[in-house]
Amino acid sequence: MKNIHTEETGDLLQQIATELAFVETGSAASLAAIAEVLAELEKLVGSPLPPAVATEIATAAQFAEAVAAAGGVLAADAGQVLQKWYERLDKACQDWLAAPDAPAAQEPTMTVELGEDTELLNEFCNEGKDLLQDIEQGVLVLEENPTSADTLNVVFRAFHTFKGGAGFLGLEPIKNLAHELESLLDAARRGDLTIDTYITELILAGRDALQQFLSEIGKRLGGALKGEAITVPTSDLIARVKARLAGESPAPAAKSQPVAAVAQPVAAVAPPVPAAKSQPVAAVAQPVAAVAQPPAKSAPVASKTNTNKSSAGSSNERLASFVKLDTQKLDVLVDLVGELVIAQSMVLQHPQVQTLNDRNLARFMRQLHGITTDLQHNAMSLRMVEVRGAFQKMNRLVRDLSGVQGKQVQLVLSGEETEIDRNIVEELGDPLVHMVRNSVDHGIEMPEVRVAQGKPALGTVRLHAMHSGGGIVITISDDGKGLDKNRILAKAIQRGLIDADATPTEKEIFDLIFLPGFSTVDNITDISGRGVGMDVVRASISRLRGRVEVQSTLGQGSVVTIRLPLTMAIIDGMLIGIGTERFIIPSLSIRESFRPLPGVVATSQGRGEVVSVRGKLIPLVRLGDQLGIESTAKDPCDGIIVVTQSESQPRGLLVDRLIGKQEVVIKSLGSAFKGQASMSGAAILGDGLVALILDIENLGAPRAHHKNQPVPTA
Amino acid sequence: MTNQIQTDNRPKPGKYLTFMLGAEHYSLPILKVREIMRLCPITPVPRMPVYIQGVINLRGKIVPVLDLRARFRLPAFADQERVCIIVVQLESSDGGTNLMGMIVDMVEEVSQYAEAEIEPTPDFGSLVDTRYITGMTKTKGTVKTLLDLDKLLTMDGDIDLQQVYREVA
Known part of the structure; x- marks a missing residue:
């Protein structure tokens, strides 16, 4: 971006050369003119000054002082001294212009890899747009109420998420910018900083820079400018954020330092500063991120409208269209469809409906069944x-x-x-x-x-x-x-x-x-x-x-x-009965089930029972006893042994009867039963009643206490 | 009980649903009540404290049901004629809401209590656990106990639920 200064620098140097010609003729007044030009040059080069240029400017100042001390009389060799000085200055300026990176002008660039990361980038952009909105709204709130902790958190998190996403995708400039802004908000969150207009404007400027990034990425995702590096000026903004974090106040000097700032078109319309001449040039060549001047309140506002009009609109169309949906709504939908399926089977299995013998009714029922099944599959696929x-x-x-x-x-x-x-x-x-x-x-x-x-x-x-x-x-x-x-x-x-x-x-x-x-x-x-x-x-x-x-x-x-x-929402379960109660064992955990023959169950120490399955001895758990339910199968031979496979070891669960295998929609038991470990959830059966789903992992696991210890009679 | 807690939990004037357990009247803030339903089949959850009756299917939601008589250690009620389940909505610690059903003998009415009608919980000594009582009212000649639902239904009360869970797990 420095190259835009080449012409102006050249002009200024030319002016100095002209004044030098007057100096050689003995006119001390020319020194003042040179000093004026130097001041302009200083502004143009921006801060920090390249050391070589700074040295020469300082030399000139010393020279002028010495002349002033001598009563404004120029020494005889003044012309030659100044000519040499001018050569050095000229060289320093040319070096600066030719150097690959001058600090003020250096902007990090990045490229996006469209190959494998395309989807992630897409997601990042989509998410990013929402975050930007959060930030903008948050800032508006903060302007009204600078101490709102919730809002600070929202904005902080938004930048944090940006940082995370960008870091993951290797978008260094975005990450760095987001990191600095995050630090700024973190300081505000901790109460180390008070949000004032300077800070809100920094945040907005950062937000706009981020938006610029997103829009650039969006363009590349859309196929335009493929492979081109993305450059959005951020270094100045980052420097200012850092300065603010370091405790520097918003430096009134900034007002008179407009050249270093990256101007943007709208702000450039009314630059309140002397160097106005150079500004529009910069703005045209660099119509990018809105890094506005701190005290110029109008600038960020203008930039907001500007970016909203241009970049947001264009990037929207290029990203694949997705509807962002609250996952809770999705869960509710899936739940409701599950209910529908259950309600349908309740109707279909109703004894009186079963006795009806109407061909049309049967056809309608089949149709209904077909629709609900389709609906269920579709609802499920939404979550896949x-x-x-x-x-x-x-x-x-x-x-x-x-x-x-x-x-x-x-x-x-x-x-x-x-x-x-x-x-x-x-x-x-x-x-x-x-x-x-x-x-x-x-x-x-x-x-x-x-x-x-x-x-x-x-x-x-x-x-x-x-x-x-x-x-x-x-x-x-x-x-x-x-x-x-x-x-x-x-x-x-x-x-x-x-x-x-x-x-x-x-x-x-x-x-x-x-x-x-x-x-x-x-x-x-x-x-x-x-x-x-x-x-x-x-x-x-x-x-x-x-x-x-x-x-x-x-x-x-x-x-x-x-x-x-495949899904957390539905499991294939085996419905078993113990006494009058019914429970569901996830089919995934069941290895086999059989009715034991006399002699396969042996006891040890009168209590510990084992069952021999295909030559292997596995512990037998009487589910009724385990759950405190009266079981009808006092003798294992009257019941069924379900062999379950869990992480630790296989176990034989003695149940009274197997009722059937069915798919069930899992429902949480809620916080009231958070502490218990033997149930992993519940499901609503075809008759509308609830059956509990056994947690095979925790069921019958070794108890922390010795078995002889009485269970409290709660 | 310290005065501190009582002032914090001071019941607000407003509409309350009153119900009966035996001869006793109780009230709870109407805004907490989600619905009142007839007693329906309840699926017991094994190894729970006796006052946890089990779970019901409330239009597809699994809702735990608690027997308030058992909770207050009152004798079981034989006549099921007017027994109801009051389904209440509770704020859960993670910010969401939980539903919970309470079995009561019968639901009476919705009444409006003015601030002056609500009196602080008297000191029962150690006879009564007052931790989930926010106050009492005396209207139309009957004394009603105002319940702090959140404490009643989530606090372990006199039984250490976690301990029970550990034992039966």
């Missing part, structure tokens, strides 16, 4: 999103991690188009990050180690998603060093996680890494190794009603497999 977004976030993680660690790692994604409930995708982010980190950090070896082992130097981490058995399976595999069984076992024994004389199977050993506090890495890196990785992963996956397991071959790599249900 591709796992692509969650997967693509890993790209950057791998890139950064491998860079930091000096490893060569490629991430191969497949099956990103697999769809899954958006609630699950959101929850999936953290576990994925943990596991991909683990793969890169612990799995993939350094390039030289890999080559020495005959592997390609480039390590591969694969992320794969696919549908399988009514659920989704995500695998994270790497071709790294794999898990060392012996080391895991040794570590587990050392940490007291298992007994020293235990002889676990391979699978059980690998399962140990999911225990809290387990980590085989002796030196903790900032990436992983604190032992809070895999247990968190397992906990998150369990919350999603999924399962996670690890397979590994030493020296060849590891595979982590995550199995998840």
Whole structure:
């Protein structure tokens, strides 16, 4: 942007040269003229002055002082001295103009990668527009009420979100700008700063710069200016924010320093300052972000209307059109459709309706059934999103991690188009990050180690998603060093996680890494190794009603497999009866069920019962006793044993009868039952009554207290 | 009970729904009441304190139901003729609202209480747990107890719910 000054600088230098000619003829008055021109030059170059130029200007000032001290009489060699001085000044100015970066003019640029990040960028822009609106509204409130904590928080969070999104997408200039503004608001939030007009204008200026960025990104997303770098001037704004944060007051000097500021068209119409001549030039060449002059109240307001008119309108059309919807509304819709399906089956199964024998009615019923089924599938699909977004976030993680660690790692994604409930995708982010980190950090070896082992130097981490058995399976595999069984076992024994004389199977050993506090890495890196990785992963996956397991071959790599249900909203359940009560066991947890023959159930110590299933002994849990319900199956042979598979171990649940298998809409039991652990939710059955869904993980888990201890008679 | 808490919780004048448990009259702010419904089949939730009767399906929402008689340790009521479930709306700690049903013997009426009619909770000594009572009124010759719903339904009261949960889990 400096080049726009070339002409003016040249003009000024020319003026100085002319005055010098008069000096040589002995006219001391010319010195004053030179001083005037120098002042203008100083403004043009802007602050901070390049040192060389500053030195020469100072020299001139000294010279003029010396002349003044001598009573305005010029020394004989004054002409020559000044001629040399002028040459130096000329050179300094030319150097400044030729230098690639002058501080005041330096603006960071960025390019957007349209390939894999397109969707993320799109999302970022869409989200960003809302955030900008929040900021603008927030500022308007703050102008009325500078101490409103809620509003400060809203604006702070908006910038924070911007920073996060931009940082993730590698949009450094946006991130930096948002970071500074965030700091500013954070200071205001803490009460270190009071919001005044100067600050609100800084915020608005920042907001407009961000909008400019978004609009530029939007243009590139729309196919225009593909690959061109985006430059939006922010450095001056950032400098001013920093200055304000450092406690400097809004410097009245700023008023007389308009050249350094990045002008924008509307503000330039009425520049209240002497250097007005140069301003329109700057404005035309640089019709970009509105970095307005602090005390000029009209400028930001003008810029607001300006940006609203131009950039917001244009970028809107180019982004893919999405309707942003409150997820709660979506959940309510899905719930209601679930209700509709239940209500329909209540009508259809009503005994009196069943006795009706009308061909038309039967046809209408089928039609109704068809519509509700379609409606249900559609409502469900509203919540389904591709796992692509969650997967693509890993790209950057791998890139950064491998860079930091000096490893060569490629991430191969497949099956990103697999769809899954958006609630699950959101929850999936953290576990994925943990596991991909683990793969890169612990799995993939350094390039030289890999080559020495005959592997390609480039390590591969694969992320794969696919549908399988009514659920989704995500695998994270790497071709790294794999898990060392012996080391895991040794570590587990050392940490007291298992007994020293235990002889676990391979699978059980690998399962140990999911225990809290387990980590085989002796030196903790900032990436992983604190032992809070895999247990968190397992906990998150369990919350999603999924399962996670690890397979590994030493020296060849590891595979982590995550199995998840397609949706959190509906489960396939087995309805079972105990006494007069009904419960639902998620089908995903059921391995098999059978009516026991006499002799398969054995007791130990008179209480602990085990059942032999295909030669394996598994503990038997009498569900009736567990839940405090009178069971009709006193003898196990009168009931049914449902073998469940949970994280820990298989268990046989003794129930009175199996009623049927059905899909149910899961409903939360609400906060009133937050503390209890044996139910994971409830569902409304076809008859309109509620049945509770058993939480197989926690049911019959070892109790903290000894069994002999009486349960309080609450 | 300190005076501090009583002044903070001082019931506001306004409309109250009154209902009966045995011979006793109780009132709760009408704004908290979502609906009143006939007693319907309740699905028991195992291993809960006795006063938690279970859950019902309220047009697709799962709503826990609490037996107010059991909550106040009154004897069970035999005549189910006029028994109702009052569904109330509570602010939950996370900012949302929760519904909760309360089984009462019968619903009486909606009455308006002026500020002067509301008296602070008398000191029952240790006889009565006054933590979820905000005050009392005496209108038309009957004494009514004003209940603090949020405390009544969320506070563990005399039983440590968390402890119970731990025991039965």
